[in-house]
Amino acid sequence: MAHRALRIIAAVALTGGALTACTTAPADTGTPGKGSADGELVLGFAQVGAESGWRTANTKSVREAAEKAGVTLKFSDAQQKQENQIKAIRTFIQQKVDVIAFSPVVESGWDTVLKEAKNAGIPVILTDRAVDSQDTSLYRTFLGSDFVKEGQEAGKWLVKEYEGTSEPVNVVELQGTTGSAPANDRKAGFAEVIKGDPKFKVVASQTGDFTRAKGKEVMQAFLKSHDDIDVLYAHNDDMALGAIQAIEEAGKKPGTDIKVISVDGIKDAFVAMQEKKINVVVECNPLLGDQLMELVKKVAAGDSVPRRVEVKEGVFTQDQAAAALPGRQY
Numbered sequence: 001m002a003h004r005a006l007r008i009i010a011a012v013a014l015t016g017g018a019l020t021a022c023t024t025a026p027a028d029t030g031t032p033g034k035g036s037a038d039g040e041l042v043l044g045f046a047q048v049g050a051e052s053g054w055r056t057a058n059t060k061s062v063r064e065a066a067e068k069a070g071v072t073l074k075f076s077d078a079q080q081k082q083e084n085q086i087k088a089i090r091t092f093i094q095q096k097v098d099v100i101a102f103s104p105v106v107e108s109g110w111d112t113v114l115k116e117a118k119n120a121g122i123p124v125i126l127t128d129r130a131v132d133s134q135d136t137s138l139y140r141t142f143l144g145s146d147f148v149k150e151g152q153e154a155g156k157w158l159v160k161e162y163e164g165t166s167e168p169v170n171v172v173e174l175q176g177t178t179g180s181a182p183a184n185d186r187k188a189g190f191a192e193v194i195k196g197d198p199k200f201k202v203v204a205s206q207t208g209d210f211t212r213a214k215g216k217e218v219m220q221a222f223l224k225s226h227d228d229i230d231v232l233y234a235h236n237d238d239m240a241l242g243a244i245q246a247i248e249e250a251g252k253k254p255g256t257d258i259k260v261i262s263v264d265g266i267k268d269a270f271v272a273m274q275e276k277k278i279n280v281v282v283e284c285n286p287l288l289g290d291q292l293m294e295l296v297k298k299v300a301a302g303d304s305v306p307r308r309v310e311v312k313e314g315v316f317t318q319d320q321a322a323a324a325l326p327g328r329q330y
Helices: 053-069 082-094 111-119 147-161 181-194 212-225 237-249 267-274 289-300 318-327
Strands: 041-047 071-077 099-102 124-127 141-144 169-175 200-207 231-234 259-264 280-283 308-310 315-317
Touching (some): 041 053, 041 082, 041 289, 053 237, 053 289, 071 289, 082 099, 082 111, 099 289, 124 289, 141 289, 147 231, 147 280, 169 181, 169 212, 181 200, 200 212, 212 237, 231 237, 237 259, 237 267, 267 315, 267 318
Parallel strands (some): 041 071, 099 124, 141 308, 169 200, 169 231
Antiparallel strands (some): 280 315
16 A cells, blocks of 8 residues: 655654664653644554564554554554563653553553553553453553454354364464463454364464464474374464474475464465465454544544444455455555
8 A cells, every 4th residue: 555654753762762763753742632743643552563464564554544644653662572562651651642552462461551641641542452451441442353253263164164073173272472362362262162062172272472483383393292183273374374384394284184274364374275275264454543543533532432443354265265365455
C-alpha cells in the first residue's frame, strides 16, 4: 500500500533505553487532551516487538493509519520485554500524550503502570492482546481478536478431519510466548474442543516464542522424542513455517505425514498451504490501524466506546489458498 513517509519530529530518550531508535516523538504538549503543538492528537503506542510477519504488518498498519488520520504517533518497540513496555508507557505519561495504546507482551503485571496512566488522566486502549487485571477501569477498550475462538476453530478442523476414525491421533503443540494472551487462549480453546474425543492426545506442548527459528528448534526436539506425531498445532504461522523446515529435514512430508494447523494468515503461510505443506490456517487479522485511530479519537474526546471491539476473521484450507493468496495484504 502506497503511503507517505512518517514525519519525524524529535528523538525520544528513555531512561534505561526503553524506546528503540525507530521511536518518533513530537515536542511535549503540556497537558493531556490538548494534542500536539500543531493541534494533532498524540498517541503513544507501545508495540510488543517484531517477532513475526504478523507483528510487522500490525506495526505498519498502525503507522500508516496514524498518518492518514492526522494523529501524531510516538512509537516504541519493546523487543518482547515487559519491562521495556512499562518504561515506554511511563515515558508517554511524562510526555502527556492524549492516548496510550499497547499490545501487552504478557497478560499479568500491568496494574501499577496503568493506575499511573489513569491518575494522569490519559485513557488506555489495549490492542491485539488483553491483560488479566480485575480493575477494568484501567483501560477504556480492547481492540483485537478472540484468541479462544481461534483455538476452537483449530480444534474444530482437527475433529472434522479425523471424523469417523478411532485410531489414536498424536498432536504436538507449539505455544506462543509464555504468559501471553494469545498463547494462553489459543491453547485453552483448542483443548476445550478436542477434550471430548479420547483419540486426540497432545503428546508434547512447548513454547516456540512466536518465532520461526524457535519453532524449528522445538519441532526438531519433538521429532527426536516422538516418532509417531500425526499433527502439529502451531499458535502462529512463523513457528509453523520453522517447524515445517524441521519436518522436511527429518525426511517427513509436512501436510501429509504430519498435518499442520496454524494461526495468523500471513502470505508465507498461504504459499505453504498452496504447496500442501500447511493444511489449515485460522486467520488473525493484524490490520487494526484504522479501527484503532477511530477509537483514539473517540476516547480522547470523552465519547463512549464498546468495551471490546473485534475484527473479522476466517478459516482457510488448502483448497482456498490459491484464490485467497493474491488478496493477502501481509
